[in-house]
Amino acid sequence: MPKIGMEPLRRKALIDATISAIGERGSLDVTMSEIAGRAGVSSALAHHYFGAKDELLFATMRHILSELNTDTRRALRATGTARQRVSAVVAVSFSDDQFQPETIAAWLAFYVEAQKSSALRRLLKIYARRLHSNLMSGLTGILSRREADRVAEATAALIDGLYIRRALKDGVPDAATAIALVEDYLETKLSGRSLP
Amino acid sequence: MPKIGMEPLRRKALIDATISAIGERGSLDVTMSEIAGRAGVSSALAHHYFGAKDELLFATMRHILSELNTDTRRALRATGTARQRVSAVVAVSFSDDQFQPETIAAWLAFYVEAQKSSALRRLLKIYARRLHSNLMSGLTGILSRREADRVAEATAALIDGLYIRRALKDGVPDAATAIALVEDYLETKLSGRSLP
Amino acid sequence: MPKIGMEPLRRKALIDATISAIGERGSLDVTMSEIAGRAGVSSALAHHYFGAKDELLFATMRHILSELNTDTRRALRATGTARQRVSAVVAVSFSDDQFQPETIAAWLAFYVEAQKSSALRRLLKIYARRLHSNLMSGLTGILSRREADRVAEATAALIDGLYIRRALKDGVPDAATAIALVEDYLETKLSGRSLP
Amino acid sequence: MPKIGMEPLRRKALIDATISAIGERGSLDVTMSEIAGRAGVSSALAHHYFGAKDELLFATMRHILSELNTDTRRALRATGTARQRVSAVVAVSFSDDQFQPETIAAWLAFYVEAQKSSALRRLLKIYARRLHSNLMSGLTGILSRREADRVAEATAALIDGLYIRRALKDGVPDAATAIALVEDYLETKLSGRSLP
DNA sequence: AATGAATGAGCCTTCATTCAT
DNA sequence: AATGAATGAAGGCTCATTCAT
Numbered sequence: 041m042p043k044i045g046m047e048p049l050r051r052k053a054l055i056d057a058t059i060s061a062i063g064e065r066g067s068l069d070v071t072m073s074e075i076a077g078r079a080g081v082s083s084a085l086a087h088h089y090f091g092a093k094d095e096l097l098f099a100t101m102r103h104i105l106s107e108l109n110t111d112t113r114r115a116l117r118a119t120g121t122a123r124q125r126v127s128a129v130v131a132v133s134f135s136d137d138q139f140q141p142e143t144i145a146a147w148l149a150f151y152v153e154a155q156k157s158s159a160l161r162r163l164l165k166i167y168a169r170r171l172h173s174n175l176m177s178g179l180t181g182i183l184s185r186r187e188a189d190r191v192a193e194a195t196a197a198l199i200d201g202l203y204i205r206r207a208l209k210d211g212v213p214d215a216a217t218a219i220a221l222v223e224d225y226l227e228t229k230l231s232g233r234s235l236p
Numbered sequence: 237m238p239k240i241g242m243e244p245l246r247r248k249a250l251i252d253a254t255i256s257a258i259g260e261r262g263s264l265d266v267t268m269s270e271i272a273g274r275a276g277v278s279s280a281l282a283h284h285y286f287g288a289k290d291e292l293l294f295a296t297m298r299h300i301l302s303e304l305n306t307d308t309r310r311a312l313r314a315t316g317t318a319r320q321r322v323s324a325v326v327a328v329s330f331s332d333d334q335f336q337p338e339t340i341a342a343w344l345a346f347y348v349e350a351q352k353s354s355a356l357r358r359l360l361k362i363y364a365r366r367l368h369s370n371l372m373s374g375l376t377g378i379l380s381r382r383e384a385d386r387v388a389e390a391t392a393a394l395i396d397g398l399y400i401r402r403a404l405k406d407g408v409p410d411a412a413t414a415i416a417l418v419e420d421y422l423e424t425k426l427s428g429r430s431l432p
Numbered sequence: 433m434p435k436i437g438m439e440p441l442r443r444k445a446l447i448d449a450t451i452s453a454i455g456e457r458g459s460l461d462v463t464m465s466e467i468a469g470r471a472g473v474s475s476a477l478a479h480h481y482f483g484a485k486d487e488l489l490f491a492t493m494r495h496i497l498s499e500l501n502t503d504t505r506r507a508l509r510a511t512g513t514a515r516q517r518v519s520a521v522v523a524v525s526f527s528d529d530q531f532q533p534e535t536i537a538a539w540l541a542f543y544v545e546a547q548k549s550s551a552l553r554r555l556l557k558i559y560a561r562r563l564h565s566n567l568m569s570g571l572t573g574i575l576s577r578r579e580a581d582r583v584a585e586a587t588a589a590l591i592d593g594l595y596i597r598r599a600l601k602d603g604v605p606d607a608a609t610a611i612a613l614v615e616d617y618l619e620t621k622l623s624g625r626s627l628p
Numbered sequence: 629m630p631k632i633g634m635e636p637l638r639r640k641a642l643i644d645a646t647i648s649a650i651g652e653r654g655s656l657d658v659t660m661s662e663i664a665g666r667a668g669v670s671s672a673l674a675h676h677y678f679g680a681k682d683e684l685l686f687a688t689m690r691h692i693l694s695e696l697n698t699d700t701r702r703a704l705r706a707t708g709t710a711r712q713r714v715s716a717v718v719a720v721s722f723s724d725d726q727f728q729p730e731t732i733a734a735w736l737a738f739y740v741e742a743q744k745s746s747a748l749r750r751l752l753k754i755y756a757r758r759l760h761s762n763l764m765s766g767l768t769g770i771l772s773r774r775e776a777d778r779v780a781e782a783t784a785a786l787i788d789g790l791y792i793r794r795a796l797k798d799g800v801p802d803a804a805t806a807i808a809l810v811e812d813y814l815e816t817k818l819s820g821r822s823l824p
Numbered sequence: 825a826a827t828g829a830a831t832g833a834g835c836c837t838t839c840a841t842t843c844a845t
Numbered sequence: 846a847a848t849g850a851a852t853g854a855a856g857g858c859t860c861a862t863t864c865a866t
Binding site for chain 1: 834835836837838839843844845
């Protein structure tokens with residue numbers, strides 16, 4: 041066992057443990073000990089690397105957003121038409137990597153916590169802005185700016201809404217249905233349209 | 237002064253205090269003392285009437301849902317066409333009584349808590365079912381059952397999504413814009429349609 | 433056991449327990465549990481009444497100074513000549529009530545803590561000012577203002593010095609010797625003097 | 629670069645860091661990490677060289693006393709008359725090297741700690757004995773043994789008292805005033821006297 | 825009907841200390 | 846010689862809850 045260079049490993053393990061703990065409990069009311077235990081370390085070590093619980097939670101949220109962002113970028117890079125770009129953004133939100141019970145639970149918990157913590161709120165605002173601009177990157181090729189804005193807004197709300205409604209359902213999240221709903225909306229708004 | 241009949245008054249006061257406390261804090265992490273203080277009573281009394289914090293929170297959520305339900309019934313009673321019924325249900329969700337920062341915050345907090353508490357989850361499922369059936373009561377007059385189901389689902393998700401996105405915004409909630417978004421969606425789905 | 437009006441009793445008991453705990457440990461490094469235990473209550477109750485450890489310590493220091501002040505006022509009230517007033521002030525500092533191992537230990541501990549805590553520093557400055565003015569109330573009848581100031585300063589330093597040196601000795605503090613030293617100093621400075 | 633001979637350098641650096649840390653915090657409540665950080669090494673190394681925090685503190689106190697002792701010896705070596713010897717001892721106590729805010733703070737902190745730690749108490753007793761005997765080395769040439777003892781005792785208390793009272797004052801310590809006070813006392817006790 | 829009094833349990837956090845490298 | 850990694854132990858503080866009055 042190498043005794044050096046553990047920091048990135050531990051940070052990763054702790055963040056993963058945080059997601060899994062939040063996912064299981066379904067809220068941010070998880071103890072540092074619980075998280076540390078899942079990561080196989082002492083709670084003291086978690087403090088050593090993250091300073092405080094707040095910061096661990098913050099780092100975790102940032103990590104989730106960062107993953108989502110990476111996935112989205114990758115997906116966008118692989119798409120051609122404007123219409124496809126929009127679908128790609130939606131698809132990533134409900135991809136296997138993102139639409140996991142644990143991640144969904146964490147997501148919601150952070151949304152609520154954002155009402156208390158301005159740091160988290162800032163983070164989620166960045167996410168919202170990114171989502172909007174990613175959607176716009178496709179929509180502006182099809183609709184007028186004004187219409188595109190509105191559709192992007194609705195799509196984002198729809199995505200978040202489908203996430204939150206997952207909290208009420210048990211069992212595996214049904215990504216396919218969720219995607220279908222959003223695509224249906226998009227289709228009625230975009231079909232037959234194209235900017236002159 | 238007769239000390240009789242205090243119970244309903246106290247219960248109401250405590251529930252209102254709970255909503256206001258949750259609304260201000262933005263989460264369910266409010267203490268019994270805080271709540272009791274706002275209601276002008278001791279925390280011991282809150283326990284006396286509700287037994288435990290969980291139950292007070294549960295009663296509060298039930299109260300919110302009950303209010304929403306009452307408002308919705310009243311609104312539906314006053315409407316005529318199927319199309320109007322759908323709009324009425326949406327309108328109530330964003331009415332001045334419901335779309336208050338405090339209520340929105342409480343709503344979200346309960347959504348998250350529902351992941352932990354099966355009692356709350358059951359409550360929220362009832363809400364979801366009611367919302368669905370209220371929307372359906374209008375939609376089935378316009379669309380096929382299958383389509384109506386889908387549109388009801390999307391509308392509900394849209395409403396919840398717009399609620400959650402309020403968490404990121406400061407200042408007064410903009411009900412008009414929210415309604416416009418939902419109505420826009422409904423319009424594209426329903427305009428020109430009518431069951432044969 | 434009366435269940436009402438406990439607060440003053442508990443506060444007093446906790447402050448006494450604090451003095452005794454500090455006295456035994458010889459420093460402010462006493463735990464809230466230790467203090468609460470000595471007072472026969474839970475540490476939670478100590479927090480309930482004092483809010484935080486700092487405040488309990490502060491209240492304790494204030495109590496010690498207040499006792500000293502009371503004793504001094506009483507002693508001064510019972511004295512006649514200027515010379516006697518000076519001796520009275522000195523005598524109180526080494527009286528049985530004040531010159532107890534526990535109180536001495538607490539005194540020193542607070543002196544050191546004052547270097548960190550500005551609240552405590554303020555408190556001790558008040559003590560210093562009072563001691564000075566009490567000494568002056570006698571000395572100004574015998575010496576010029578300038579000389580009186582200096583003698584008061586030296587006397588105060590002597591008293592504090594004798595307190596601090598108690599920390600090195602074991603067994604019962606020898607008040608008599610301490611008083612003799614200070615009186616000897618005063619005698620050489622005051623004997624045969626009197627303001628014209 | 630040879631890594632040899634680092635030990636004395638590190639020990640010195642750590643002791644200096646300890647004084648400076650205590651001086652800044654104003655108490656012994658400094659962490660090993662803080663001290664090690666100031667010395668530019670890891671806390672593990674501090675343990676490597678000193679075994680435990682107690683021992684580092686002990687070594688630090690011993691170092692301070694040793695410096696004082698060295699300074700005093702040097703000063704005494706350079707003086708002639710008995711009266712001058714007394715003044716020399718006093719002067720060293722308030723010399724620029726000793727009467728530094730940091731050192732004063734450390735001094736007091738150790739005094740308090742001595743109530744807990746018998747090792748430190750022993751150390752401070754040695755200091756007290758040395759100070760006494762150094763003062764006596766002058767005083768016995770002027771006063772009777774009995775009188776000399778008493779004056780030495782008072783002088784020592786005066787010095788310690790002036791140290792402790794520094795804790796209440798902000799800004800730079802005023803050595804001149806302190807010395808003047810002690811000298812004034814000595815003058816009234818010694819002027820015109822000389823052993824037959 | 826109502827509350828002051830009181831506490832047990834639990835959590836975050838800190839820190840001296842150890843150990844493998 | 847030196848340190849990053851890691852932890853056990855302990856302390857302050859909070860809070861839901863109980864109980865006697």
